[in-house]
Amino acid sequence: MAPHTQQLTRPAVRLRGLTRSFEGRTVLDGLDLDLPAGQFTALLGHSGSGKSTLLRAIAGIDHGVAGSGTLTAPERVSVVFQDSRLLPWRRVLPNVLLGLDGKDAEERGRAALAEVGLAGRERAWPSELSGGEAQRAALARSLVREPELLLADEPFGALDALTRIKMHGLLRQLWERHRPSVLLVTHDVDEAIVLADRVLVLSRGRIEVDLAVEREGGSHGEYRARLLHALGVTDAGAAAPGPPLRP
Numbered sequence: 001m002a003p004h005t006q007q008l009t010r011p012a013v014r015l016r017g018l019t020r021s022f023e024g025r026t027v028l029d030g031l032d033l034d035l036p037a038g039q040f041t042a043l044l045g046h047s048g049s050g051k052s053t054l055l056r057a058i059a060g061i062d063h064g065v066a067g068s069g070t071l072t073a074p075e076r077v078s079v080v081f082q083d084s085r086l087l088p089w090r091r092v093l094p095n096v097l098l099g100l101d102g103k104d105a106e107e108r109g110r111a112a113l114a115e116v117g118l119a120g121r122e123r124a125w126p127s128e129l130s131g132g133e134a135q136r137a138a139l140a141r142s143l144v145r146e147p148e149l150l151l152a153d154e155p156f157g158a159l160d161a162l163t164r165i166k167m168h169g170l171l172r173q174l175w176e177r178h179r180p181s182v183l184l185v186t187h188d189v190d191e192a193i194v195l196a197d198r199v200l201v202l203s204r205g206r207i208e209v210d211l212a213v214e215r216e217g218g219s220h221g222e223y224r225a226r227l228l229h230a231l232g233v234t235d236a237g238a239a240a241p242g243p244p245l246r247p
């Protein structure tokens with residue numbers, strides 16, 4: 001992606017009255033949402049609340065699904081999933097370049113791999129990568145397409161806790177450098193607060209909570225409590241801290 005130079009004022013994504021149903025069950029129910037250009041937004045919601053359905057609708061990969069509403073999204077959209085979806089029969093660099101041509105494509109692919117910390121692994125097979133490295137390669141595959149909008153569906157969900165923390169740093173760094181609009185679907189309230197400038201909660205088919213996260217001066221604990229409350233989850237740890245482990 002080209003380095004960010006100016007913020008667009010027009011929303012990158014505009015949804016109005018978005019409805020999606022499966023077998024007569026309404027999952028998204030007249031949902032309205034604007035995602036400003038360049039904003040990092042996280043989307044929380046219970047399992048089955050429709051987060052992936054919403055993401056697929058925005059990505060335009062829900063053909064054949066019953067629904068209505070209007071949707072505006074940018075032209076260049078990249079999607080990252082929980083699994084890297086690298087083709088096992090191609091090495092890392094050709095995976096990153098898949099479908100791209102042009103004489104500078106290879107150079108851009110190498111630069112994207114370097115940006116995600118995979119310089120030197122261009123000729124590795126996907127089976128030789130760790131889970132975290134595979135997700136780095138998936139991020140490079142997105143980056144090289146210079147997306148205006150990056151949609152990420154639980155991209156770190158299958159990673160161990162330490163790798164997740166490293167990937168948080170990487171994603172935030174890439175976002176700060178290139179400023180695509182990001183919509184990150186996650187189950188993890190802390191991940192949402194750490195990464196995003198705005199956290200949405202999807203419930204009953206609509207955006208029920210829209211919380212701005214102040215990076216300077218905001219309280220992680222307060223955001224966490226508000227979001228857990230909105231999700232109807234009792235944080236037993238916070239309510240009853242219990243005795244110290246080593247009195």
Ligand SMILES: Nc1ncnc2c1ncn2[C@@H]1O[C@H](COP(=O)(O)OP(=O)(O)OP(=O)(O)O)[C@@H](O)[C@H]1O
Nearest residue numbers: 022023027045046047048049050051052053054187
């Ligand atoms: N293609 C489909 N056919 C039938 N039902 C579907 C389809 N896609 C999603 N659903 C149903 O729609 C509901 C919302 O699914 P979705 O995957 O969007 O939820 P989610 O919030 O992403 O869940 P999770 O957090 O568990 O991934 C679920 O009840 C699911 O079974």
